[in-house]
Amino acid sequence: MFKKIVIFGVGLIGGSIALALKKHPEAPHIVGVGRAQQSLQEALDLGLIDSAETDIASALHAADLVIIATPVAQTPAILKAIRPYLDESTIITDAGSTKSDVMAYARAELGDQVNQFVGGHPIAGAEKSGPAAAMADLYLGKNVILTPDAQTSNSALDQVSRLWQQCGAVVSHMSAQEHDSVFAAVSHLPHLLAFALVEDLAKRSNAELLFKFAASGFRDFTRIAGSHPEMWRDIALANKTALLSELRLYQQALSDMTALLEADDSRALHDLFEHASRARNDWAKSKIQ
Amino acid sequence: MFKKIVIFGVGLIGGSIALALKKHPEAPHIVGVGRAQQSLQEALDLGLIDSAETDIASALHAADLVIIATPVAQTPAILKAIRPYLDESTIITDAGSTKSDVMAYARAELGDQVNQFVGGHPIAGAEKSGPAAAMADLYLGKNVILTPDAQTSNSALDQVSRLWQQCGAVVSHMSAQEHDSVFAAVSHLPHLLAFALVEDLAKRSNAELLFKFAASGFRDFTRIAGSHPEMWRDIALANKTALLSELRLYQQALSDMTALLEADDSRALHDLFEHASRARNDWAKSKIQ
Structure with missing residues (x-):
């Protein structure tokens, strides 16, 4: 499984993935990336992440998974920013509520590495947001939809499916459309x-x-x-x-x-x-x- | 206040009025009337009502208030059935969710006794229905709307207002329309x-x-x-x-x-x-x- 995971956006969605993974014996090292220093510090204090980074090159060094859990509008800029630092084995996924737009962003920004991107949407939420709202069992029994297309690597899809299963979610696949x-x-x-x-x-x-x-x-x-x-x-x-x-x-x-x-x-x-x-x-x- | 109250329909709505009134020191004698013998027996067993009647003449003898808490479709038939047994001081009210139709039924069925009728609508409900669902505090802090018209007796309106206040409700008046x-x-x-x-x-x-x-x-x-x-x-x-x-x-x-x-x-x-x-x-x- 993943050894080093980078999460963009350590709020309810990203923070809850981190908490769920930390319950497993071989928990990955989790790096939080965000623009709000206060949220990163809060996520560190709450134990959601193991380290916080503002420098993308350092954050992505030897990362085997990047999770984008920010508002969807930030997704294209994040994809563009991480592109230069992606290994050919780094998998990228997201948690946005719409998928055709995100798949198009991935095609536009990731070039020939778009096969490493797996679009995702966890059907879970709560009234609250931010790092303090994160819960280890947010995804327990909840649906997560992954939206591979013809270019998506089967291995990347399998690994992202297993990640969500480790969070307790029920994973389905369908097209973004x-x-x-x-x-x-x-x-x-x-x-x-x-x-x-x-x-x-x-x-x-x-x-x-x-x-x-x-x-x-x-x-x-x-x-x-x-x-x-x-x-x-x-x-x-x-x-x-x-x-x-x-x-x-x-x-x-x-x-x-x-x-x-x-x-x-x-x-x-x-x-x-x-x-x-x-x-x-x-x-x-x-x-x- | 009222000494003998007749309730048509001893389910959630009527039963909860009965339970609320029974908490007062000078609680009225409450007679339940209904077509379903089983519901009446259940209301008796639960202590919602003091006696059950299927005969309308006996039920209305010396009654000072009739509350119609059945589905609205039964209201015209009930008004017609009670009309011959109404004293000139008996007040009639209802708990239906629509009021223009009920006010029209009252005008059609009660003749010159329509001034004794006060349309009402308690804004309270619950998922459950039937006598067993009745609760003494169903109306606590809830809105009850009364819909007097030009013919409605002020005394009847005041007494029905006080009845609902005794149930803990907040009473408003407006036209049926x-x-x-x-x-x-x-x-x-x-x-x-x-x-x-x-x-x-x-x-x-x-x-x-x-x-x-x-x-x-x-x-x-x-x-x-x-x-x-x-x-x-x-x-x-x-x-x-x-x-x-x-x-x-x-x-x-x-x-x-x-x-x-x-x-x-x-x-x-x-x-x-x-x-x-x-x-x-x-x-x-x-x-x-």
């Missing part, structure tokens, strides 16, 4: 729907009255509207094509439902609600571990 | 949006794949799509006018957001997400008691 299409539907669209609802109510003249009587259903439905604005703007733009397609399908579904209501079609409304309710509750049961 | 307009926005619309999303995904050929990777954001967003299909069909139809108006506004909000994404308007998307995120998080903070 399929990944982005799935997550447009089950994650990115719901986020946009929740932002749209809150904004639609918040800008009304009677917003105060509306919010006064909003209760637990509203609370859960809109929880994801409290998410990080920059992160979600970047995700929306990065996954624009798939998301626009999902928005069109959803608008059509809403129009169909509206037509049933306009027609007082009690039977069809009931059937739709019942089908959705059963699907949702079956899904929730299937997710209880 | 305003109530239905507020709840179309903050409750009924989000329910329809969640049903529509789940149904849109559940009927696709790759639904299994989509649901496999749906995670915590999806779980919270769709929790209300697991709600009772009949109840929500009835609410949607009962509050059709306000709900259609909300659906139109929301479709417009989604179209506006889609246009920003199509135009790659990074700045405007960010501002929209940030405004929504701040509004949602401020709201959540304001609700922490």
Whole structure:
């Protein structure tokens, strides 16, 4: 397994990988790299990393894995910065929420070493962020999707798969395009729907009255509207094509439902609600571990 | 205060009123009425009610308050059934989620005794239902909305207000129309949006794949799509006018957001997400008691 791992971004995502790996008997040496000296020091103090580096050449010396766990917008600059110091055996992976854009960055920045890059997306998160939020069991039983393409080395893919399995995750492989299409539907669209609802109510003249009587259903439905604005703007733009397609399908579904209501079609409304309710509750049961 | 209260429907909503009132030193005698003998027996065994009746004349004898806590669809039949046995001092109230329809039922069924009717809606609920789910503190700190109209007796309104205050609730008054307009926005619309999303995904050929990777954001967003299909069909139809108006506004909000994404308007998307995120998080903070 890996002996020296370099993690760019030692927050919740990167820090939790580090903590999970440190539970293993032959834990790798973990180097943290970041622009915020304070976060690096915090990660050192918390024992997430064994050393901190700001110099990329030193950080990458004899590294066999680089993990990019920063906001996705930083990925191209990091790939460009590490390129001169990559051995031919160094594997690179990431943890971004969109994958077609990241695979394109890798092709653009890594040249003939793009086969050493494995795109990844751990489906795990938490309300908190930063090094102090890191948890050794964040990935336990969670899905991690890797998005190899025709150029990706099988050995690199296997090694990154094993890394995530060591963190307790369940690893799946699919194309970057399929990944982005799935997550447009089950994650990115719901986020946009929740932002749209809150904004639609918040800008009304009677917003105060509306919010006064909003209760637990509203609370859960809109929880994801409290998410990080920059992160979600970047995700929306990065996954624009798939998301626009999902928005069109959803608008059509809403129009169909509206037509049933306009027609007082009690039977069809009931059937739709019942089908959705059963699907949702079956899904929730299937997710209880 | 009330000495004899008759509750139609001794499930979560009615049963929790009974339990809350029983904590007071001069607790009223509480009679449960229902069509399901088993629920009545369960309510007796749990101590929610002091006696059970299936005969309406006996139940209403010397009753000073009737609470209708059944599904709203039963309300007109119950009003019709109790009308012959109402004293001129008996107050009637309900706990339905829509109010314009209930106020219309009261006008249609109660004739010149409609002034004794006070429409009500406690903004409280739980995942569970039935007598065993009843809790003395269900209404503690929760909003209850009463919807008097020009005919409603001030004395009846005051007494129903005090009843809810005895349950620990915070009582507000508004017109039935305003109530239905507020709840179309903050409750009924989000329910329809969640049903529509789940149904849109559940009927696709790759639904299994989509649901496999749906995670915590999806779980919270769709929790209300697991709600009772009949109840929500009835609410949607009962509050059709306000709900259609909300659906139109929301479709417009989604179209506006889609246009920003199509135009790659990074700045405007960010501002929209940030405004929504701040509004949602401020709201959540304001609700922490």
